[in-house]
Amino acid sequence: MADKYQTIATGIYAHIGGPQNVAKLIHCMTRVRITVRDDSKVDVDGLKKVPGVLGVAQEDTLQVIVGPGVVNKVAQAMVDQVGVGLGEPFPDANSSESYAAGKSAVEAKAAEVHAAQKAQLKQTWWRQALKHISAIFIPLIPAFVGAGLISGIAGILANMQTAGDLGTNWTTFITVLKVINSGLFTYLNIYVGINAAKEFKATPGLGGIIAGLIYLPGVVAPVTLPNIFTGSALVAGSGGIIGVLFAVWVMSYVEKFFHKVIPDSVDIIFSPFLTLLIVGCFTIFLVMPAAGWVSSSLVGSINWILHVGGAFAGFMLGLFFLPMVMLGLHQILTPIHLEMIKSLGNTPLLPILAMAGAGQVGAAIALWIRCRKNKQLTGMIKGALPVGVLGVGEPLIYGVSLPLGRPFITACVGGGIGGAVIGAIGGIGATSIGPSGVALIPLIANGKWLGYVFGLLAAYAGGFLATFFFGVPKSAMLAHDVEGNLINASGATVASATDASSIDVDQIMNATPVAGADTNLVATASGQLIQMSAVKDATFAQKMLGDGFAIVPNMEAIVAPADGTIISLTETKHAFTLKTDSGLELLVHMGIDTVELGGKPFNFNIKPGDHVSHGQQLGTMDLKQVQAAGKDTTVITVITNMDAVATLSQYNDGAVEVGSPVMQAHNK
Incomplete structure (x- = not known):
C-alpha cells in the first residue's frame, strides 16, 4: 500500500516542478494543499491525469484532491521525500545539504517509530x-x-x-418463564454465529445460517445424515459453540475469497451462494463429526473419573x-x-x-x-x-x-x-x-x-x-x-x-462493503437541504469525491449521518470520516475552506474507533464564528466509495430537521 501513495506523491511532484518548487505543504480531509513558488511550472492538465488524483483546484494554494483516507498518506509521503514535517517550510532549492540533513533526520525518526510500533503490536495467539x-x-x-x-x-x-x-397451578407460569429463557439458549449458536461473522469481517446473515446448521434443521426422522467417519447418524447439536466459531471463521475467508474473484456484476448472487454451499457442507460433514468425536472422548474420560x-x-x-x-x-x-x-x-x-x-x-x-x-x-x-x-x-x-x-x-x-x-x-x-x-x-x-x-x-x-x-x-x-x-x-x-x-481502524476501513445492504442516511444538521451541485465548491459540486447531500445549517449541532465507526477526525475538526456498518465510506465536511480556521469554531469529542449511531450528536459548529471569518457554513455529506453503491435515492430541496431521513443507498 505504501508504494501506491509514494507513486501518487511522485506523480504530483512531477507536474508541479518538483519538491524545489514547493514552499509549504499541508492537507485537509480531501486535498493536499501546496504553496508553490512559481505557478508557471505547474502543469494542471498533467496533474489531473495522475492516477489517484480526483481533481485540481487553484486558489490561494494549489489544491490536489485525492480523497479522504488517502490524502494524509499522500501528503506524508510527499514531505517524507523532502525530510520536513507537514506545514514546515521546504528547503531552498539551492540547499542540497539542508535537504539531505532533513531527509536523514526524518528517516531516523520513522525507523524509531516503526520499531516502537512493532514492539507494541507483538502479541501471542492466545491473547488474540x-x-x-x-x-x-x-x-x-x-x-x-x-x-x-x-x-x-x-x-x-x-x-x-x-x-x-x-402445587400444579404454578405449571403454566413456570412454562412461560422457560419459553422466554429458551429464546436465548435454544438458539444461542445462531446469535454467536452472527456476532462471530461481524468479528471476522464476514456477512452476519451468512454466519447465522452456518451456525444454525449445527441444529440440522430440515432433518426429520426417519431421514438422517451420515457421520462420514463412523457411518452412524449425525446428531443435531454436535459441535456446539466451538464448532460455530471455527466454521464461521473458515467462512469469513471463503467469503472474502469469492468477493475478490467474482465480478461485481454477479457478486451479490454467486458469493453468498458458493460460500453457503461450500462452508455448509464443510460444517455438516467435517466440523460436526469432529466435535462429536471430541464429545465421545470426553464422555469416556468422565466415566473413568467417576469410577476413580x-x-x-x-x-x-x-x-x-x-x-x-x-x-x-x-x-x-x-x-x-x-x-x-x-x-x-x-x-x-x-x-x-x-x-x-x-x-x-x-x-x-x-x-x-x-x-x-x-x-x-x-x-x-x-x-x-x-x-x-x-x-x-x-x-x-x-x-x-x-x-x-x-x-x-x-x-x-x-x-x-x-x-x-x-x-x-x-x-x-x-x-x-x-x-x-x-x-x-x-x-x-x-x-x-x-x-x-x-x-x-x-x-x-x-x-x-x-x-x-x-x-x-x-x-x-x-x-x-x-x-x-x-x-x-x-x-x-x-x-x-x-x-x-x-479496535483496528485500518481493518474496519478496508472491510468489504456488505453486499445488498441498505444504508439510511439522515440529516447531519438542521437547516436548508440543497443539491450537491449547488455547493459553492467545485470539488463537491462536480462530485469528484462522490455523491451525497448538503445542508445550509441554522443550528450548531452536528450528528452522525448513519450507524458506523469513526475512522478519522481532522486536527482542525472541520471534517471527519465514518465507515458505516454496511460498508459505505462517508465524509462529513463542515463548511468550505474552514480548514483555514484552525479548528476554533468546532467542538468534537469523537475519536477513531468510536462506534456511533445515526442521529447521535457528535459535536458543534459555531456558525457565527465561521460566517465572521467569511467562510461558507454548508455541511456536506459524501459517499466516497460510490463504486460500492448500486442505487442512491434522490431528495428534494427544502427545510430539514437534524436526524431526519434524507436518502437511502443500496449496495451492489
Missing part, C-alpha cells in the same frame, strides 16, 4: 483469541443476564414443585467442567445424568459439576475487590454475578473471566476445590437435572443439601482465594470508566481500552 472471544460474546451479556435471571427463577420454582412445595471416586474424582470434574461449558460440550452429559437418575434415583455427577459455576462466582468477587477502580469491569460483574449464583455461568465466563485469561484458570481451580469437597463427603446427588448454584438446593436427594452447601462455600472460597492472589491481571486493576476509557491518577480520560486492544 481472547480478544475475538470477548468481542463476540460481550454484546450478548445483557441477553445472558436477562434470560439467566428468568432461568434461575424458573429453576427454583420448578425444583420446589418437584419437591412438592408448590472420592475427592480426586470430584476435583477433576469440577476443574474441567468450565472448559466444557465454554466449548458448548456440557450438553453431552445430559444422557449420563438421566441414566444415573433411572438406576440410582439421583445423579451424583450434577452437584459436583455445579461447583464449577461456584468457582466462577468466587473469582468474580475477588476481581470486584481487586479491580474496584475498573468501573467497566465491576459494572459487568454486578450484572453477571446474580445469575452466576443461580447457576447460569455464561455471563461470568464470556464477559469477565475468559477475556482476562488468568481468572478463568483460577475459577476452574475453585470449581475443583468445591468438587473435591462434594466427592469427599460422598452420597450427594440430585433427583432431577436443572440449573445449578443455589437453585439446585431443593433437588438434593436424601436430605443431604447441607453437604452441597458446604461444597458451594468451598468453591466460592477456592475461586476467591486463587483469583485474589494469583489470577488478577495488572491491566484489569487500572482505573477505567464505565465505557472502558483508561483514567489517569488525576481522574482524566487518557485512552480507550478498546482503542488499545481490539
Whole structure:
C-alpha cells in the first residue's frame, strides 16, 4: 500500500516542478494543499491525469484532491521525500545539504517509530483469541443476564414443585418463564454465529445460517445424515459453540475469497451462494463429526473419573467442567445424568459439576475487590454475578473471566476445590437435572443439601482465594470508566481500552462493503437541504469525491449521518470520516475552506474507533464564528466509495430537521 501513495506523491511532484518548487505543504480531509513558488511550472492538465488524483483546484494554494483516507498518506509521503514535517517550510532549492540533513533526520525518526510500533503490536495467539472471544460474546451479556435471571427463577420454582412445595397451578407460569429463557439458549449458536461473522469481517446473515446448521434443521426422522467417519447418524447439536466459531471463521475467508474473484456484476448472487454451499457442507460433514468425536472422548474420560471416586474424582470434574461449558460440550452429559437418575434415583455427577459455576462466582468477587477502580469491569460483574449464583455461568465466563485469561484458570481451580469437597463427603446427588448454584438446593436427594452447601462455600472460597492472589491481571486493576476509557491518577480520560486492544481502524476501513445492504442516511444538521451541485465548491459540486447531500445549517449541532465507526477526525475538526456498518465510506465536511480556521469554531469529542449511531450528536459548529471569518457554513455529506453503491435515492430541496431521513443507498 505504501508504494501506491509514494507513486501518487511522485506523480504530483512531477507536474508541479518538483519538491524545489514547493514552499509549504499541508492537507485537509480531501486535498493536499501546496504553496508553490512559481505557478508557471505547474502543469494542471498533467496533474489531473495522475492516477489517484480526483481533481485540481487553484486558489490561494494549489489544491490536489485525492480523497479522504488517502490524502494524509499522500501528503506524508510527499514531505517524507523532502525530510520536513507537514506545514514546515521546504528547503531552498539551492540547499542540497539542508535537504539531505532533513531527509536523514526524518528517516531516523520513522525507523524509531516503526520499531516502537512493532514492539507494541507483538502479541501471542492466545491473547488474540481472547480478544475475538470477548468481542463476540460481550454484546450478548445483557441477553445472558436477562434470560439467566428468568432461568434461575424458573429453576427454583420448578425444583420446589418437584419437591412438592408448590402445587400444579404454578405449571403454566413456570412454562412461560422457560419459553422466554429458551429464546436465548435454544438458539444461542445462531446469535454467536452472527456476532462471530461481524468479528471476522464476514456477512452476519451468512454466519447465522452456518451456525444454525449445527441444529440440522430440515432433518426429520426417519431421514438422517451420515457421520462420514463412523457411518452412524449425525446428531443435531454436535459441535456446539466451538464448532460455530471455527466454521464461521473458515467462512469469513471463503467469503472474502469469492468477493475478490467474482465480478461485481454477479457478486451479490454467486458469493453468498458458493460460500453457503461450500462452508455448509464443510460444517455438516467435517466440523460436526469432529466435535462429536471430541464429545465421545470426553464422555469416556468422565466415566473413568467417576469410577476413580472420592475427592480426586470430584476435583477433576469440577476443574474441567468450565472448559466444557465454554466449548458448548456440557450438553453431552445430559444422557449420563438421566441414566444415573433411572438406576440410582439421583445423579451424583450434577452437584459436583455445579461447583464449577461456584468457582466462577468466587473469582468474580475477588476481581470486584481487586479491580474496584475498573468501573467497566465491576459494572459487568454486578450484572453477571446474580445469575452466576443461580447457576447460569455464561455471563461470568464470556464477559469477565475468559477475556482476562488468568481468572478463568483460577475459577476452574475453585470449581475443583468445591468438587473435591462434594466427592469427599460422598452420597450427594440430585433427583432431577436443572440449573445449578443455589437453585439446585431443593433437588438434593436424601436430605443431604447441607453437604452441597458446604461444597458451594468451598468453591466460592477456592475461586476467591486463587483469583485474589494469583489470577488478577495488572491491566484489569487500572482505573477505567464505565465505557472502558483508561483514567489517569488525576481522574482524566487518557485512552480507550478498546482503542488499545481490539479496535483496528485500518481493518474496519478496508472491510468489504456488505453486499445488498441498505444504508439510511439522515440529516447531519438542521437547516436548508440543497443539491450537491449547488455547493459553492467545485470539488463537491462536480462530485469528484462522490455523491451525497448538503445542508445550509441554522443550528450548531452536528450528528452522525448513519450507524458506523469513526475512522478519522481532522486536527482542525472541520471534517471527519465514518465507515458505516454496511460498508459505505462517508465524509462529513463542515463548511468550505474552514480548514483555514484552525479548528476554533468546532467542538468534537469523537475519536477513531468510536462506534456511533445515526442521529447521535457528535459535536458543534459555531456558525457565527465561521460566517465572521467569511467562510461558507454548508455541511456536506459524501459517499466516497460510490463504486460500492448500486442505487442512491434522490431528495428534494427544502427545510430539514437534524436526524431526519434524507436518502437511502443500496449496495451492489
